[in-house]
């Protein structure tokens with residue numbers, strides 16, 4: 001299965017959002033490390049999409065372990081590789 005199901009996405013979203021809570025960091029890991037206007041932004045669930053940590057094309061699966069949520073902008077940028 002190439003796409004993550006909603007439940008997997010919600011779990012990843014909750015985990016990431018919880019991890020940065022009170023740290024003034026974005027819940028998008030790519031925004032958080034960049035020097036940009038969104039680096040402390042907490043995105044809503046529907047402003048993000050799931051990404052494979054290990055690329056699907058390189059054998060990454062669609063388990064919760066391989067799921068990270070990125071903001072739509074970063075997700076699109078990555079997806080175009």
Ligand SMILES: [Zn+2]
Pocket residue numbers: 028029030031032070071072073074
């Ligand atoms: Zn981002």
